[in-house]
Amino acid sequence: EDQVTQSPEALRLQEGESSSLNCSYTVSGLRGLFWYRQDPGKGPEFLFTLYSAGEEKEKERLKATLTKKESFLHITAPKPEDSATYLCAVQATSGTYKYIFGTGTRLKVLA
Amino acid sequence: GAGVSQSPSNKVTEKGKDVELRCDPISGHTALYWYRQSLGQGLEFLIYFQGNSAPDKSGLPSDRFSAERTGGSVSTLTIQRTQQEDSAVYLCASSPTGGQGEAFFGQGTRLTVV
Numbered sequence: 001e002d003q004v005t006q007s008p009e010a011l012r013l014q015e016g017e018s019s020s021l022n023c024s025y026t027v028s029g030l031r032g033l034f035w036y037r038q039d040p041g042k043g044p045e046f047l048f049t050l051y052s053a054g055e056e057k058e059k060e061r062l063k064a065t066l067t068k069k070e071s072f073l074h075i076t077a078p079k080p081e082d083s084a085t086y087l088c089a090v091q092a093t094s095g096t097y098k099y100i101f102g103t104g105t106r107l108k109v110l111a
Numbered sequence: 112g113a114g115v116s117q118s119p120s121n122k123v124t125e126k127g128k129d130v131e132l133r134c135d136p137i138s139g140h141t142a143l144y145w146y147r148q149s150l151g152q153g154l155e156f157l158i159y160f161q162g163n164s165a166p167d168k169s170g171l172p173s174d175r176f177s178a179e180r181t182g183g184s185v186s187t188l189t190i191q192r193t194q195q196e197d198s199a200v201y202l203c204a205s206s207p208t209g210g211q212g213e214a215f216f217g218q219g220t221r222l223t224v225v
Contacts, residue, residue: 034213043115043202043216044154087154096159096167097142097211103153 002027002092006102013078013109021073021086021105029093033071035064036087038104044087047073078109113137115217117203123223124193132188132220136205143180144204144214145188154202160186161209193224 005024013019025033032051036044048057050066057064061082063074073086085106089099116135124130136143145157156170160180171177175193180186190197200221204214 032212036216043204043218046213046215049213089154091211096169097161097206097209098144098156098159098167098170099146099154099214100156101146101154 002090002100004088004090004100004102006086006088006105008105009103010106011108013075013107015079015109015111016077018074018076018078020075021107023071023073023088023102024069025071025088025090026069027090027092027100031091031093031097033066034089034091034099035071035073036089038085038087047086075107078107080109080111083107083109115203115205115215117201117217117220119220120218121221121223123225126195126224127192129189129191130193130222132190132201132203132222134186134188134203134217136184136186136203137207137215138184140205140207140215141183141209142206142214143186144206145178145186146202146204147199148202148219149199157188157201190222193222195224198222198224 007022035047038044048064053068055066061076065072085104087104089101118133143160146154158178159167175191178188200219202219204216206214
């Protein structure tokens, strides 16, 4: 069964304290891996798509990387406005194009 | 901006009533998805539409749930005889590339069944 596991469930960082969020996945074949940010009361906001092992994407303080079994979202020198829930999702090569989501990491960055 | 639009944003209904939730996808997007997010939970897939193909209904939790997409654009998710466990945020997303690649989400409809 295709599944996605994210860790940790919650993370508290001081402003400027860099860290990484993990997304482990099990799929028959990976079509794509996606990172989203979700603020309270809002829909998920797209951040990155990764397609193959070794691929990396960057945006401001965020950098996403991909291996054959997991993805990391690295946050460098975070700011309070980076506080949100970060969601990881995969699309498998088998079946339709549905996204399988993890339960997310709740990030709180303290000033 | 021309993002995914969902209505209503909030809906309170009595147990046993039927509800309809609406989604207007981004213009030109061929793929449309419905997901459900319960408090503190991840996103649960419900249904996927792609062009004129038969929808993937594999995530619908019971026959009380149904969805349609008219003219390849607007979609309606209908829940009949609502139950308290149906209370959740219902999210709609659309994708420009038939679902291959990223999807863009609306703000969701928060459904509360009392």
